[in-house]
Structures are given as structure tokens and as C-alpha cells.
Amino acid sequence: MSLRDEAAELDMRDPLAGKRAEFDVDPDLSYLDGNSLGAPPRGVAPRLAEVVGEQWGRRLIRSWDEGWWDAPERIGDRIAPLVGAAPGQVVVGDSTTVNLFKALVAGVRLNPDRPEILLDAATFPTDGYIAESAARLTGHRVRRVPVREMASAVSSRTALALVNHVDYVTGELHDLPVVTEALHSAGALAVWDLCHSAGAVPVPLDAAGVDLAVGCTYKFLNGGPGAPAFLYVARKWLDVFDQPLSGWAGHADPFGMTPSYAGGTGIRRGRTGTPDILSMLALDAALDVWDDVTIDQVRAKGLALGEFFLRCLDELVPDADVVTPRSRGNQISVRRPDAKATMGELIARGVIGDYRPPDVLRFGLAALYVRYADVLRAAEELRALR
Amino acid sequence: MSLRDEAAELDMRDPLAGKRAEFDVDPDLSYLDGNSLGAPPRGVAPRLAEVVGEQWGRRLIRSWDEGWWDAPERIGDRIAPLVGAAPGQVVVGDSTTVNLFKALVAGVRLNPDRPEILLDAATFPTDGYIAESAARLTGHRVRRVPVREMASAVSSRTALALVNHVDYVTGELHDLPVVTEALHSAGALAVWDLCHSAGAVPVPLDAAGVDLAVGCTYKFLNGGPGAPAFLYVARKWLDVFDQPLSGWAGHADPFGMTPSYAGGTGIRRGRTGTPDILSMLALDAALDVWDDVTIDQVRAKGLALGEFFLRCLDELVPDADVVTPRSRGNQISVRRPDAKATMGELIARGVIGDYRPPDVLRFGLAALYVRYADVLRAAEELRALR
Numbered sequence: 001m002s003l004r005d006e007a008a009e010l011d012m013r014d015p016l017a018g019k020r021a022e023f024d025v026d027p028d029l030s031y032l033d034g035n036s037l038g039a040p041p042r043g044v045a046p047r048l049a050e051v052v053g054e055q056w057g058r059r060l061i062r063s064w065d066e067g068w069w070d071a072p073e074r075i076g077d078r079i080a081p082l083v084g085a086a087p088g089q090v091v092v093g094d095s096t097t098v099n100l101f102k103a104l105v106a107g108v109r110l111n112p113d114r115p116e117i118l119l120d121a122a123t124f125p126t127d128g129y130i131a132e133s134a135a136r137l138t139g140h141r142v143r144r145v146p147v148r149e150m151a152s153a154v155s156s157r158t159a160l161a162l163v164n165h166v167d168y169v170t171g172e173l174h175d176l177p178v179v180t181e182a183l184h185s186a187g188a189l190a191v192w193d194l195c196h197s198a199g200a201v202p203v204p205l206d207a208a209g210v211d212l213a214v215g216c217t218y219k220f221l222n223g224g225p226g227a228p229a230f231l232y233v234a235r236k237w238l239d240v241f242d243q244p245l246s247g248w249a250g251h252a253d254p255f256g257m258t259p260s261y262a263g264g265t266g267i268r269r270g271r272t273g274t275p276d277i278l279s280m281l282a283l284d285a286a287l288d289v290w291d292d293v294t295i296d297q298v299r300a301k302g303l304a305l306g307e308f309f310l311r312c313l314d315e316l317v318p319d320a321d322v323v324t325p326r327s328r329g330n331q332i333s334v335r336r337p338d339a340k341a342t343m344g345e346l347i348a349r350g351v352i353g354d355y356r357p358p359d360v361l362r363f364g365l366a367a368l369y370v371r372y373a374d375v376l377r378a379a380e381e382l383r384a385l386r
Numbered sequence: 387m388s389l390r391d392e393a394a395e396l397d398m399r400d401p402l403a404g405k406r407a408e409f410d411v412d413p414d415l416s417y418l419d420g421n422s423l424g425a426p427p428r429g430v431a432p433r434l435a436e437v438v439g440e441q442w443g444r445r446l447i448r449s450w451d452e453g454w455w456d457a458p459e460r461i462g463d464r465i466a467p468l469v470g471a472a473p474g475q476v477v478v479g480d481s482t483t484v485n486l487f488k489a490l491v492a493g494v495r496l497n498p499d500r501p502e503i504l505l506d507a508a509t510f511p512t513d514g515y516i517a518e519s520a521a522r523l524t525g526h527r528v529r530r531v532p533v534r535e536m537a538s539a540v541s542s543r544t545a546l547a548l549v550n551h552v553d554y555v556t557g558e559l560h561d562l563p564v565v566t567e568a569l570h571s572a573g574a575l576a577v578w579d580l581c582h583s584a585g586a587v588p589v590p591l592d593a594a595g596v597d598l599a600v601g602c603t604y605k606f607l608n609g610g611p612g613a614p615a616f617l618y619v620a621r622k623w624l625d626v627f628d629q630p631l632s633g634w635a636g637h638a639d640p641f642g643m644t645p646s647y648a649g650g651t652g653i654r655r656g657r658t659g660t661p662d663i664l665s666m667l668a669l670d671a672a673l674d675v676w677d678d679v680t681i682d683q684v685r686a687k688g689l690a691l692g693e694f695f696l697r698c699l700d701e702l703v704p705d706a707d708v709v710t711p712r713s714r715g716n717q718i719s720v721r722r723p724d725a726k727a728t729m730g731e732l733i734a735r736g737v738i739g740d741y742r743p744p745d746v747l748r749f750g751l752a753a754l755y756v757r758y759a760d761v762l763r764a765a766e767e768l769r770a771l772r
Contacts, residue, residue: 052426133647224442276481278611352448
């Protein structure tokens with residue numbers, strides 16, 4: 001059977017094939033960049049029209065009492081099952097970067113008298129920038145350690161470690177329970193960055209006893225460009241979570257307008273300022289696509305898409321330098337000296353992935369809308385560019 | 387002439403009367419809460435539909451290079467003339483609270499070896515919560531001082547003062563140039579919260595030599611519920627502005643993905659995480675209503691609305707306890723023991739203002755869409771509730 005026939009058959013038999021119709025994706029594109037910006041679910045545009053026209057336009061300020069004010073926790077509870085969290089531990093709002101700051105400063109306060117923050121040496125850069133800033137303000141030192149060396153590097157001097165669940169360049173999936181356990185055995189807290197795993201692979205936050213986590217909603221959760229991030233605080237820490245961006249929206253009595261800060265009950269104290277409603281309710285609508293699928297189904301198809309893509313590369317581009325290891329998220333990365341120019345060419349040919357310095361092509365496999373035919377086409381176009 | 391005839395004539399002669407048609411406001415409501423949530427400009431809904439359908443849906447990730455990435459500074463430059471700032475000093479993004487944290491920590495770093503932060507004693511609470519948090523992290527002490535005593539309280543121990551331009555409860559407008567000058571004469575920096583003045587009154591940031599400022603866009607700038615805030619950094623500080631939420635979007639080379647942070651050139655270093663595009667471009671559309679009006683025209687009508695409202699109160703509710711002083715923003719506040727219940731009644735009767743503890747009714751006079759008939763109606767309904 002040719003690869004084309006095989007792709008057609010895989011797409012025909014794909015139990016998630018019907019989900020693609022819930023997204024507004026150009027059928028002529030192979031969109032393999034959902035690990036950077038998820039495609040728009042069709043429900044987002046009408047929801048935004050309703051939020052602007054009805055809730056904002058007709059109800060005006062009254063909408064704050066009619067669903068807006070509670071949206072950050074309500075939507076957090078919709079994300080919770082996708083990251084293995086029981087209700088009441090996830091809040092939505094602010095950017096990933098801002099939430100990393102909250103998690104890191106609060107994290108070192110939960111584990112005092114330990115001078116060191118361990119940082120995933122291959123982290124997405126913003127985590128490192130913010131770790132350095134938090135360390136500067138709290139008197140800690142940041143030490144960069146490859147994830148595979150975390151277990152030997154952690155010590156009684158370590159307050160916490162910040163680790164990326166999926167490496168943003170290579171797509172490697174780290175073993176969250178094993179690394180968390182190693183950190184805990186030395187008395188350190190585990191803070192996970194889920195940007196490239198939330199909505200792509202199962203994330204066992206509660207089961208693994210993760211302390212704090214931060215994730216993005218505009219990649220595999222399709223919330224829209226720059227959509228609000230989420231913050232997870234494990235139940236055991238909720239009462240003592242003492243975060244530095246202690247704004248009025250996280251106050252125990254926000255409309256009491258009292259001069260002193262008192263953090264609200266539960267995950268609400270993870271909030272900072274006025275919730276950004278337009279973006280938050282766009283995300284709310286985007287999450288509807290998860291109502292009838294599980295993260296396990298998405299993971300299974302993501303892995304199958306990856307296997308098929310690797311076979312296509314083996315056959316069509318046998319010298320392709322695949323840098324993604326066997327343990328991976330929903331992303332395949334290929335190293336090429338001319339990666340930046342190559343990606344420009346691929347995009348011109350209708351295969352949209354992206355490029356990360358110095359020389360990596362990334363292909364995201366967002367299983368809710370990516371077709372087997374899309375990954376075959378990516379391999380075919382790569383061959384054409386050899 | 388009766389008050390009703392007078393209101394009708396004032397509305398007929400109002401040079402800004404035509405602007406109301408650019409907003410989607412229920413004609414049967416007297417909406418006097420634009421100081422809390424501005425009404426939706428009609429351009430927002432179609433713009434959001436275009437951003438979701440065309441920019442996100444069709445162009446996908448390519449839109450970052452086609453206007454999204456530069457939006458925070460481009461939209462900042464649209465707000466700049468409304469707050470008396472030359473281009474290149476205003477950036478949009480994050481919440482007011484998050485920007486206050488940036489401004490305060492960066493502010494004390496600009497003025498080292500001074501242990502004290504002065505805080506407007508009547509400040510909106512989030513400013514105080516964040517000042518305390520920033521002070522805790524940087525080793526400063528917060529001292530709360532009424533604005534009228536700032537000039538005598540500031541000393542060589544003062545790193546900076548954080549002052550609200552318009553008092554959120556009483557509507558009092560503080561003298562920004564005079565207070566700034568007093569702070570500067572003691573070597574302290576002036577950090578202004580413009581939440582209740584941006585879009586309501588002229589704000590002479592550059593002319594007064596203000597150092598840093600933060601403002602809100604969902605009140606008199608009509609950006610939508612929880613719309614992104616803005617941060618102003620005076621040109622003289624741009625090169626040395628060293629802010630704690632130093633995320634990847636403010637990096638000099640964000641897509642270089644380098645491990646160390648280096649703040650970008652100019653106001654861009656005020657950014658933190660990925661710009662929140664849906665909310666930001668909703669704000670962009672909302673700002674179109676300013677294309678053919680000046681802040682001076684809006685201020686003139688705001689004052690006239692206030693004068694007329696005060697006359698209506700004098701005549702219809704002579705015992706009304708107006709707490710707004712002569713120097714005011716675009717807001718009139720009335721103290722009543724039963725303020726919370728009274729506001730509920732007013733809203734049920736179609737007059738929407740709001741309530742602030744313990745006993746204040748607030749009436750916002752957003753001059754782009756509030757009619758003289760609206761403020762007369764508020765006075766009439768207040769009389770009916772006596």
C-alpha cells in the first residue's frame with residue numbers, strides 16, 4: 001500500500017476524524033503548528049459575539065455578577081481533568097510568564113531556608129528569565145541542570161525545581177512522576193511548566209503529587225493568540241500559598257475594598273487583577289471541543305500521527321535528522337542546517353510548522369484536527385526541498 | 387425652563403452628541419457606570435469577528451508577523467496622546483495590578499538607597515496590596531499618606547510615591563503637576579495610577595515630568611471587561627528601566643531564545659509574556675472612537691454633565707450629600723447610609739451607577755455617550771427613593 005493510500009485509510013478509520021469539523025481550518029493547509037498556536041474552534045466567534053453584544057452590551061456592569069467574576073475558577077475546573085487535577089486547584093488568568101513568577105516566589109516561600117532554585121537547563125527561555133528575576137528578589141540562586149540530572153543534583157539546599165514537561169525544541173516528554181518523586185525525596189518542591197503538554201498528553205498532577213504548575217492555553221488547548229494561562233496549586237498548599245502578585249481580584253473580600261491584603265479561600269488567591277473576560281470566555285468556548293473526547297484519545301492519535309510521520313520521513317527523507325526521542329509529546333522536530341529557510345519554503349507550499357534556533361524544524365501534531373494526510377504532505381514537501 | 391427642557395436643549399446642542407451612535411448602549415438605560423466598565427463601541431464586535439475568522443483562522447501563526455507582535459506598542463501609541471505622552475513610552479498588556487508591580491519594583495531600583503515608598507492613603511486597594519508585596523520583596527517600607535500631605539511627607543528617605551490621579555471613591559482629581567514637582571524636589575520618583583483619569587481628563591505626563599504611570603483601559607477607554615492595562619515609562623528612564631516581570635516578550639531578541647534576559651530597546655522592555663491578542667485588538671477597535679475627538683472636548687462635556695447633575699441634585703434632592711470636591715474627574719459621588727440598597731433600586735429603575743463601601747453611590751459621566759437626560763434621570767430616581 002502506498003503512503004498516500006495508507007494516509008487515506010488512517011484518516012478514514014480515525015475515531016477523532018469528526019472533531020476536525022469543529023475547527024475552522026483551511027482544508028488546503030497542512031497546519032502542523034498547533035504546538036505554537038492552536039487553530040480556532042468554530043464555537044469561539046459566535047461566543048465572542050454574544051459576550052460583546054449581549055453580556056457587555058446589554059447587561060453591562062451587571063455581567064460581573066452573572067458569570068464573569070467566577071470565570072477564572074470555573075474555566076480552571078474545565079482544564080483540571082486534562083491535567084489530572086481534582087476541582088478547585090486550577091485558576092485561569094494572566095500570561096504563562098506572570099504565573100511562573102507567582103509560582104516561583106510562592107514556591108520558595110513554601111520551602112524556606114533553602115537557597116537554590118534548580119532550573120531545567122533546556123527550558124523555554126521565559127522560565128529562566130523569570131527564575132532569575134524571582135531569585136534576585138528572594139535571595140536565591142538559580143542552577144541550570146539537565147532534567148536527566150535533576151535527581152542527582154537536588155539536595156537539601158534546593159527549595160524547588162522548575163521543569164518543562166515537554167521540551168519545546170526537541171519535543172522530549174520528561175517523566176513527571178519520576179522527577180517529582182526525586183525532588184520530593186530531597187525535600188524540594190516540584191514546579192512544572194505544562195505549556196507543551198496540556199491538551200497533548202495526560203498530565204498526572206494530583207497522582208504524582210506535583211506542588212505547583214503553570215500552563216498555556218493557546219497551544220493544544222486552542223484558546224486563541226496569547227490566551228490566558230493557568231496556574232495549578234496542589235490542594236495541600238492552597239491555604240498557605242503566598243504569592244507576590246497579590247492583587248485585589250485574589251482578595252478574600254475583593255469588593256470590601258479593605259486596605260490590607262488577605263488572600264481568598266482556595267485557588268482564588270492565585271488571581272491578581274481584574275479577569276480579562278473577552279479572552280477568557282473565548283477560551284471557555286474553545287474548551288467545548290473537549291466535551292466528548294478524553295486526553296487519552298488525543299494522546300493515542302497524537303502518538304499514531306507521530307509514528308506515521310516518522311515512517312513517512314524514513315521512506316521519503318531517509319537522511320532527516322529527527323531529534324525527537326521515543327518519549328515525546330505531540331511534536332516531531334527535525335534538525336537541518338538551513339532550517340529557517342526550509343520552514344519558509346514549507347509554509348509557502350502550504351505546510352505550516354515552525355522554526356526554533358539554531359536549526360530545528362518543529363511539526364506539531366494537534367490530534368483534534370491534524371490529518372494523517374497532513375503529516376504525509378509535510379514529508380513529501382520536505383523531500384521536494386532536499 | 388424646566389430641568390427636562392434644559393436637559394433636552396443641552397443634549398441637542400452637545401457637540402459630542404453624535405458620538406453616542408458609535409456605542410452600543412441601550413437607549414432605555416441611563417448608564418452612569420463608565421468609570422467602572424465603559425460601554426461597547428460598535429466597532430469592537432466586527433473587529434473581533436475579523437481577528438478570529440481572518441487573522442487567527444486564515445493566517446494562523448503567520449499573523450504574529452502581520453501585526454500581532456507589534457500591537458502592544460502600536461496601541462500604546464494610540465493611548466499616548468490621551469495621557470500627554472509622546473510616542474514610544476506607552477505599552478499595552480497585562481492587568482493594572484501586574485503593571486503596578488512592574489512600575490513599583492523598577493521604580494525603587496531607579497532610586498536606590500531610599501527605604502520608603504509613599505502610598506496615597508485613599509488609594510484603590512490593589513495599589514496598596516501590590517505596594518506591600520513589592521516592598522516586602524525589595525526591603526522597603528510602605529507609608530500611607532493623604533495626597534494633600536505628600537509634599538510635606540516626602541523626604542530623602544523616599545524612593546517613590548504611588549498616587550491615584552482621581553480618587554476612586556470621591557472622584558477627587560489630584561494636582562498631578564504640583565504633586566509630581568513636590569516629589570521631585572525631594573528626589574523621589576512620581577508613579578501615578580491613571581485608572582480613573584485616562585480617557586476622562588487631560589493627563590500631562592510628559593509636561594509634568596512624571597516618571598512612571600499605569601492605567602486602565604476598560605473604564606473611560608471602553609476596551610471591554612478586564613481589557614489589558616497600559617504602562618508608561620518616561621523617555622529618560624527607558625534605557626535603565628529594570629522590571630521584575632522580565633519575560634520573553636520584552637527581550638531584545640525574543641525569538642533568539644537565548645538563556646539570559648536582555649531587555650529590549652525602549653518601551654518594549656515593559657512587556658512580559660505573549661501579548662493577549664483578542665483583548666488587545668478589541669481595545670484597538672474601541673480606541674477608534676477617539677479618532678475625531680480630543681480629550682479636551684471630552685473633559686469639557688464631562689465637567690458640564692457634572693455641573694448639570696449637581697444642579698439637578700440641588701433642585702430635586704437638596705439634602706444629597708455630594709462628596710465629590712470641586713476639583714474632580716468625570717465622576718460624582720453621593721454618600722447615603724443605605725447606599726448599597728439604594729444602588730440596587732436605581733439599577734432596577736434603569737439608572738446604572740455603582741456602590742463603593744461603606745456608603746457611597748458613584749455616578750460616572752463618560753462624556754462620549756452619557757446624555758444630559760441621563761443625569762437628570764438619575765437625580766429624579768434618587769428623589770423618588772428618598
